[in-house]
Amino acid sequence: MSASTSTHIRTCPLCEATCGLELTLDDQGEVTVIRGDREDVFSKGFVCPKGTTLHRLHTDPDRLRAPMVRRPSAEGGSELVEATWEEAFATVADGLARVVETHGRDALAVYLGNPSAHGHHGVLFGRPLVKALGTRNVFSASTVDQMPKHVSAGLMFGNALTIPVPDLDRTDHLLVLGANPWESNGSLCTAPDFPGRIEAIRARGGRVVVVDPRRTRTAEHADEHVRIRPGTDAMLLVAMANVLLAEGLADPGPAGEWMEGLDDLAAALAPFTPQAVSAPTGVDAGTIARLARDIAAAPSAAVYGRIGTTTVEFGTIASWAVDVLNALTGNLDRPGGAMWPSPAHVKARSAPGGRGYSLGRWSSRASGRPEANGELPVAVLAEEILTPGKGRVRALVTVAGNPVLSTPQSARLDAALAELDFMVCVDPALNETTRHADVILPPPSQLSKSQYDLAFYALAVRNIANWSPPLYEPEGPSEVEILARLALIASGLGPDADPQAVYDLVVDTLLSDATTKGDAPLAGRDVEELKGMLTAEDPADRALEVMIRSGQHGDHFGARPDGLTFERLVESPHGIDLGPLVPQLPDIISTPSGRVELAPAPIVADLGRLAAALDAEPPAMVLVGRRHLRSNNSWMHNVEVLVKGRDRCTLQVHPDDAGRLGLESGGSARVSSRVGSLEATVEVTDEVMPGVVSLPHGWGHSAPGTRMRVAAARPGVNSNVLTDAEVLDPLSGTAALNAIPVTLEPA
Numbered sequence: 001m002s003a004s005t006s007t008h009i010r011t012c013p014l015c016e017a018t019c020g021l022e023l024t025l026d027d028q029g030e031v032t033v034i035r036g037d038r039e040d041v042f043s044k045g046f047v048c049p050k051g052t053t054l055h056r057l058h059t060d061p062d063r064l065r066a067p068m069v070r071r072p073s074a075e076g077g078s079e080l081v082e083a084t085w086e087e088a089f090a091t092v093a094d095g096l097a098r099v100v101e102t103h104g105r106d107a108l109a110v111y112l113g114n115p116s117a118h119g120h121h122g123v124l125f126g127r128p129l130v131k132a133l134g135t136r137n138v139f140s141a142s143t144v145d146q147m148p149k150h151v152s153a154g155l156m157f158g159n160a161l162t163i164p165v166p167d168l169d170r171t172d173h174l175l176v177l178g179a180n181p182w183e184s185n186g187s188l189c190t191a192p193d194f195p196g197r198i199e200a201i202r203a204r205g206g207r208v209v210v211v212d213p214r215r216t217r218t219a220e221h222a223d224e225h226v227r228i229r230p231g232t233d234a235m236l237l238v239a240m241a242n243v244l245l246a247e248g249l250a251d252p253g254p255a256g257e258w259m260e261g262l263d264d265l266a267a268a269l270a271p272f273t274p275q276a277v278s279a280p281t282g283v284d285a286g287t288i289a290r291l292a293r294d295i296a297a298a299p300s301a302a303v304y305g306r307i308g309t310t311t312v313e314f315g316t317i318a319s320w321a322v323d324v325l326n327a328l329t330g331n332l333d334r335p336g337g338a339m340w341p342s343p344a345h346v347k348a349r350s351a352p353g354g355r356g357y358s359l360g361r362w363s364s365r366a367s368g369r370p371e372a373n374g375e376l377p378v379a380v381l382a383e384e385i386l387t388p389g390k391g392r393v394r395a396l397v398t399v400a401g402n403p404v405l406s407t408p409q410s411a412r413l414d415a416a417l418a419e420l421d422f423m424v425c426v427d428p429a430l431n432e433t434t435r436h437a438d439v440i441l442p443p444p445s446q447l448s449k450s451q452y453d454l455a456f457y458a459l460a461v462r463n464i465a466n467w468s469p470p471l472y473e474p475e476g477p478s479e480v481e482i483l484a485r486l487a488l489i490a491s492g493l494g495p496d497a498d499p500q501a502v503y504d505l506v507v508d509t510l511l512s513d514a515t516t517k518g519d520a521p522l523a524g525r526d527v528e529e530l531k532g533m534l535t536a537e538d539p540a541d542r543a544l545e546v547m548i549r550s551g552q553h554g555d556h557f558g559a560r561p562d563g564l565t566f567e568r569l570v571e572s573p574h575g576i577d578l579g580p581l582v583p584q585l586p587d588i589i590s591t592p593s594g595r596v597e598l599a600p601a602p603i604v605a606d607l608g609r610l611a612a613a614l615d616a617e618p619p620a621m622v623l624v625g626r627r628h629l630r631s632n633n634s635w636m637h638n639v640e641v642l643v644k645g646r647d648r649c650t651l652q653v654h655p656d657d658a659g660r661l662g663l664e665s666g667g668s669a670r671v672s673s674r675v676g677s678l679e680a681t682v683e684v685t686d687e688v689m690p691g692v693v694s695l696p697h698g699w700g701h702s703a704p705g706t707r708m709r710v711a712a713a714r715p716g717v718n719s720n721v722l723t724d725a726e727v728l729d730p731l732s733g734t735a736a737l738n739a740i741p742v743t744l745e746p747a
């Protein structure tokens with residue numbers, strides 16, 4: 001990491017694709033250009049426009065380099081001013097202590113945003129902080145994203161993290177619903193150059209079908225595009241499963257030996273015939289039956305659903321139905337189908353079965369929404385702050401999140417945050433959310449930390465391990481140090497407690513698990529001796545080293561000399577390819593039955609709600625979201641080269657609707673929903689289907705008191721002003737961010 005090196009290789013931390021980057025440095029150690037790393041074992045040189053701007057986040061003059069603390073202002077109000085780290089941590093200790101002493105720990109809440117799931121630092125050290133806060137008010141971006149998939153995987157396979165991914169590189173048939181990897185590069189399916197991998201399916205004679213209310217770039221590159229009425233994928237998918245069962249096409253293949261519930265499934269799906277779902281989905285019955293027969297007939301096939309199938313009212317049913325279709329067509333756990341990765345940081349299992357997955361162990365205070373994965377729906381955060389009574393949230397910790405732009409009914413959340421007694425944000429930006437903070441603790445930039453994508457290698461289409469060193473020395477405490485010190489403060493140990501205690505705790509817990517729990521790869525070994533064998537220095541890297549070495553490909557601390565070590569990762573800047581995905585049944589299953597549960601009771605029970613929706617009158621106009629390649633949720637709009645050019649925060653309206661309503665491109669429309677209203681610039685395009693309008697999320701950078709000067713010059717509007725915090729997928733608590741009923745008029 002010396003400044004005199006001319007190139008630096010690292011994995012891009014920005015989206016889930018984990019592309020290898022090659023950074024060229026000048027003799028001052030400044031990054032001059034970023035290209036795709038052609039030698040990267042996974043991405044092979046692929047890069048997108050965001051990856052090439054990674055250094056611009058580091059050099060952004062608006063990036064906070066010192067903590068901000070709220071102080072009384074000359075005008076009689078208050079303002080955020082730069083402070084020392086000592087002052088900042090002392091202020092946090094005071095603020096949290098005051099709230100806990102007066103109102104108890106239930107008055108604390110925490111929100112973990114998307115970047116905290118990238119890399120390994122936040123993933124490993126966010127947990128001790130959440131634990132130390134000792135509250136059930138735990139929120140994250142998962143409940144505006146993939147929580148339905150965790151719930152369906154938990155109920156079907158026993159573990160919320162065992163999510164099957166489409167085996168893109170070997171499949172003969174890919175059915176994509178509600179995902180647009182041409183812009184997003186994929187999610188819950190880590191595949192650098194996702195578009196190239198899709199094109200390869202077609203090049204080898206396979207077939208790609210895209211289900212989306214918009215003719216996306218992904219749809220344009222497919223063999224077939226099926227327009228669907230937003231929010232109804234669950235109906236389409238269960239009707240397809242119904243067809244397979246009714247026509248005798250259901251054949252789970254050898255994996256069927258490990259499946260439970262096939263008979264219950266047939267009964268539960270009986271109401272959902274293609275005829276019954278055709279009107280609400282807007283897809284004709286013949287097409288639905290053919291889509292089902294096509295996946296059954298293909299030599300191998302994978303069904304893959306993403307944001308358009310999860311952030312909707314029936315997200316868990318849709319997520320489950322995706323894997324039911326994979327299972328019924330013999331594609332679950334077979335090459336070319338939907339398979340489970342075997343990531344290096346996860347320990348091997350030697351037998352199926354386990355405690356399984358529980359849901360709804362507690363509920364939110366104000367509206368009784370059940371927890372999932374230990375979290376409450378972020379949609380209820382505002383009401384938990386605003387509703388008086390015992391347990392009312394009075395203090396909030398955010399880490400790497402911008403919920404004011406990212407979560408539903410955000411005007412209410414924005415107002416609620418102003419009511420808090422105390423708020424601390426771990427974030428490098430002074431943005432729409434952090435402007436409400438009493439203290440902002442900015443971690444150093446991504447270039448100042450090492451990188452290993454714990455979460456995403458568990459979702460990758462090949463088994464990959466790739467660790468990147470930091471490029472620069474951090475200019476202040478590392479993110480791990482900040483999180484550890486917050487954990488110590490939350491535990492009541494004060495602002496000066498030594499973070500080493502938390503570093504040790506994380507490593508000790510991992511080693512203790514590896515020597516005692518489950519299949520304990522290091523059973524009988526001495527924890528202190530193992531600790532002495534660690535080679536990494538950084539606390540997050542030391543924890544990672546334990547996971548890698550005790551993991552399924554690991555050296556088990558010398559017991560398997562050919563196994564993976566941290567040193568080998570360090571010596572392999574372009575990554576280590578551990579091969580294609582391999583079948584995992586039955587050992588991967590941790591349901592109490594030890595079998596795949598095709599018809600989990602909570603999901604079958606929820607089908608009644610889906611059946612009731614078959615006859616509901618559909619709204620005349622609904623709103624959906626979209627993503628653009630040059631944008632990343634809410635937080636990269638301050639990079640000039642990414643946002644320059646044409647306005648991307650436009651309201652897409654179909655020509656028929658535009659004509660009827662008197663709207664034209666470049667004009668302005670007022671969009672209103674049950675909870676809010678905004679004015680957006682119109683883009684008339686037949687990319688969207690009639691009756692559907694689309695607005696991207698993550699915009700709306702016009703709030704006072706922020707420091708995002710580039711973003712503020714092209715603010716756009718916040719689509720989540722329109723999304724309704726009361727409309728959730730009940731099992732997962734995930735907000736419906738698509739299929740929002742709206743009305744439109746010229747502004």
Ligand SMILES: Nc1nc2c(c(=O)[nH]1)N[C@H]1C(S)=C(S)[C@@H](COP(=O)(O)OP(=O)(O)OC[C@H]3O[C@@H](n4cnc5c(=O)[nH]c(N)nc54)[C@H](O)[C@@H]3O)O[C@H]1N2
Binds near residue numbers: 426
């Ligand atoms: N309407 C609508 N809303 C949506 C979606 C949608 O499709 N439609 N998508 C949803 C999805 S999938 C997601 S994931 C969420 C995202 O929601 P959030 O995670 O709440 O928001 P982001 O925009 O990702 O904001 C990330 C924050 O992390 C900060 N940050 C960046 N790097 C670091 C770092 O290294 N450390 C720390 N501590 N902070 C960092 C940034 O400054 C920014 O404040 O939005 C959701 N909201």
Ligand SMILES: Nc1nc2c(c(=O)[nH]1)N[C@H]1C(S)=C(S)[C@@H](COP(=O)(O)OP(=O)(O)OC[C@H]3O[C@@H](n4cnc5c(=O)[nH]c(N)nc54)[C@H](O)[C@@H]3O)O[C@H]1N2
Binds near residue numbers: 015178213306630631
């Ligand atoms: N460039 C870029 N890349 C990103 C991100 C980003 O903001 N920008 N965000 C990252 C994150 S956090 C995530 S979670 C992933 C998300 O990855 P994707 O899921 O691929 O994201 P989107 O591009 O939002 O695609 C969702 C698609 O669903 C469609 N849709 C909306 N409603 C429905 C519906 O009811 N049914 C169906 N079938 N389709 C529907 C939309 O038209 C859209 O094309 O992307 C990641 N990658």
Ligand code: SF4
Binds near residue numbers: 016046050192
């Ligand atoms: S596709 Fe994702 S991982 Fe790859 S360069 Fe772009 S932002 Fe980075």
Ligand SMILES: [Mo]
Binds near residue numbers: 114145
């Ligand atoms: Mo996401």
